[in-house]
Amino acid sequence: MKRQTLIKAEEIFFRVIMFMSSMIIAATLFLIIFSIFYKGLPSLSWDMVSQTPKGGFYFGKEGGILNAIVGSIYLAGGSTLLALVIGLPLALFINIHLVSKKKLVNAIRFFLDLLWGIPSIVYGAFGFTLMIYLGLKTSLLAGIITVTLFILPIMVRAMDEVIKTIPIGLLEASYSLGSTKSETAYRIFFKQTIPGMVTAILLSFGRAIGDAASVLFTTGYTDHMPTSLTQPTATLPLAIFFQLSVPIKEVQNRAYASAAILVFIILIISILSRIFARKFQKNQIK
């Protein structure tokens, strides 16, 4: 009898701390978002998002970070597009052409997971070596290439997980009606999974816009608006990082405001991908 109550007590104890650890995680997220908005929103002004840094910006004088916002969107947009052009055919290829070669597919997935695990600073250092080798300077183009390499495994694996959910029967039905592999890939599989694909693309875009370590070496930084692929370009994470390291209160406050902008962008991406993920679940054939 005593043993029984002891076991029961143990279960209750663990249920309480398990519940608490879940709540700690949720509370941490709210604390992060709250503290960034609390510090950032008061310094957020229209000038911040509509102007480039003026003279003396880093001493607390006028200006904004429009250059970094636009730069980040160019960089993330460009690399997501490039990764999509390489990644989508790859994800479809793995699931359609190689569907009968289970071992090979698993090996490829293993490799992609491995690539996913490589830290972005290593991609940055590699991108930097590649740049020197190709004779490129720090530029938007070098950044796009590096970030593409960085997000490619993420995108392909995410798409792969989406395509995996399609039952083999659909593949067989499509073949039996006489379609070729490519027709099956793009007309059937791609169409069927569009909402899921959008989620994968948004995930990659979020990664690309938020990463700092890979662009530090390759994209450089400038106070001007990005005008060409061969020019250095400002990015939002680096704008936050550089402003925060200036020991002047006004500049640091603007770093918090920039952080609030980035968090805002990330939250929007997250909400959008939730919407598309839900849509995908509705469309799914079981």
Add this chain to the structure above:
Amino acid sequence: MKVALVLVILLPFVIGIGLFLKSRLILQDVSLWELLFSSEWRPLAGKFGFFPFIVSSLWVTVISLLIAGPICLLTAIHLTQYADNWVLKIMHPVIDILAGIPSVIYGVWGTLVIVPLISRHIAPLFNTETSGYSILAGGIVLAVMIIPFVLNILIEVFKTIPIELTEASLSVGASKWQTIKLVHIRKAFPGIISAFGLGLSRSFGETIAVLMVVGNVSKIPGGVFEPGYPLPALIANNYGEMLSIPLYDSALMLAAFVLLIVVVLFNLASRVLIIRTERYK
């Protein structure tokens, strides 16, 4: 498509070879052993000892796992076994958003909340004084960053436990908690270890967030309240400076190479472990 496939498969090797070629310059001068275990870091005098940075990296990585590990394990069991619907409805978006927050934001949050918390509240408890920019701050920020990552893997691991196992355990009279403690955790053990291994390797390579809170002083840290200088931070911080000195450039590329090797080995071991367990399902 085949070209793209080959490109992706070759990529890790190309990255490795590229970084290795760049770091060969310094390896010709000094032996790898000496570089890794000497603690003298004076780039201008040609002294490149990575030891303080490696020790700092180990400190922050281990601390982050010590914090994140138990929390993730408890939460994963809670979410897969006990949680009410409303908890799941909150936690799924929470985990997704946490995973999506960029590392620079974690860094800003660290300087806003964690650093003052350590210098004002935690350090006085231990009768020490610190600016707050410390190994501990790095460890805590990293812990929060790897939580969504480790948690997601753990949830998958617990989901793969066959229902028959649970049914068998319950039918011989074990309570739900006994089943979890004695059957589920044992069955999931290799999966748990590999989730932690993947978390470790993620911590080990994280750059900007750590760089912002860890203090960046290049000496061997003597305790958790002292500043440290992990490897990724070293690479990121010295960009620009390194361009003028070829040997310096080469040393930093070697640091990146070491980082790559460590992370890939950890990843390999963890993933092989996961695959092994899934096979005996």
